[in-house]
Amino acid sequence: MKKSLVVIMLGIFISVVATAGVFDFLFKKGNSKKRIEVTLRGSTTVLPIGMAVTEQFSKENKRSRVSVSGGGSSTGIKALLDGSVDIAEASRAMKSKEYDIAKSKGMKIKEIVVAFDGIAIVVNPSNGVTALTKEQVKKIYKGEITNWKEVGGPDKAIVAVGRDTASGTREAFDHLVMDKEEPATGVLELASNNAVLDDVENTKGGIGYIGLGYVNHQVKALTINGIKPTFDTVKNKTYPVSRNLYWYTTEDKINNVNGVKQLIDYLLGEKGQAIVKSQGFVPVK
Structure with a gap:
């Protein structure tokens, strides 16, 4: 009887040790099992x-x-x-x-x-302007060009929108287009690409800038310095506002x-x- 009890206890001990070893393998050593x-x-x-x-x-x-x-x-x-x-x-x-x-x-x-990415300069689809130079874009955001007729468009006031100071797109635009010069105080600062999209879509005289991946039917992307923002022009860095x-x-x-x-x-x-x-x-x- 005593011998049988010893055998049973020994079997339980071996089982516990073996199970502990399995758990150790699965949860301590098995990195693939980590969340x-x-x-x-x-x-x-x-x-x-x-x-x-x-x-x-x-x-x-x-x-x-x-x-x-x-x-x-x-x-x-x-x-x-x-x-x-x-x-x-x-x-x-x-x-x-x-x-x-x-x-x-x-x-x-x-x-x-x-x-x-290419920072696309976008306008309302109803705007007849299809192309600008980088210098013209800079002058628009500095408040030196204020009407679309000054760049071959309709006689309509320009409404420029940009991004807030937390935005990396704003930083890149300031560096690539503005030459680190401050925009005019009247430029509306928005918190996201989608906010710029919506504003330009709903403002006939609007102009804004967004990442290439956000360009859609809501707006029209302009040719800058004779180069359109496309996959190829961004990849080969010929589009002048690439990053x-x-x-x-x-x-x-x-x-x-x-x-x-x-x-x-x-x-x-x-x-x-x-x-x-x-x-x-x-x-x-």
């Missing part, structure tokens, strides 16, 4: 890419939870530097002062070019946050770059 949790925030221009890529990535990686939000490039970069997100989406390059903040915190920033789109993260997050490297690799891979193109932007590969 992927990644947060992204930033540019409203890059937002459609981020949302579409993470949606497909999550479908293919069932144990993943990826959250994406907008707010502007500056907002996303600040959140990365604050440590509140894993990836910042940006439609402009990080500034030297932002790199200085990262350095002061011991962060090693990783810059990833995820797509190419890169970025994801920013840190070496620490790539190495230690499960899912960050996987998500970046997915975006830069064949499937991810196909999604970039489907969103109206130019793939980097």
Whole structure:
């Protein structure tokens, strides 16, 4: 009887040890079993890419939870530097002062070019103007050209709309078109590409600027310096208002946050770059 009890107890002990070993393998050593949790925030221009890529990535990686939000490039970069997100989406390059903040915190920033974009200058579809020079666009936003008849259009006041100061598209426009000169005080500042689209669509004298992926029937994209904003002209950099789109993260997050490297690799891979193109932007590969 005693011998049988010892045998039973020994069997239970072996079973518990074996089970513990299985659990250790599955949950401690099996990285593939870890839940992927990644947060992204930033540019409203890059937002459609981020949302579409993470949606497909999550479908293919069932144990993943990826959250994406907008707010502007500056907002996303600040959140990365604050440590509140894993990836910042940006439609402009990080500034030297932002790199200085990262350095002061011991962060090693990783810059990833995820797509190419052209900032399309758009007008109301009823406007007869089809082309402008970059200099004319600058003068419009500086308030030096105020009526469409001055550039071959109808006798109608120009209503210029742009983006707010948190926008990477605004930063790129200021650099590529305005030569860092301030726009006129009358330029309406809006918070997103969609807001610019809606405003220009509903204002016959309106002009605005948006990412290439946002151009649709609501507005008419103008030829600038004789070059139309298209996939080819953006890719070969002949369109004069072309730029890169970025994801920013840190070496620490790539190495230690499960899912960050996987998500970046997915975006830069064949499937991810196909999604970039489907969103109206130019793939980097």
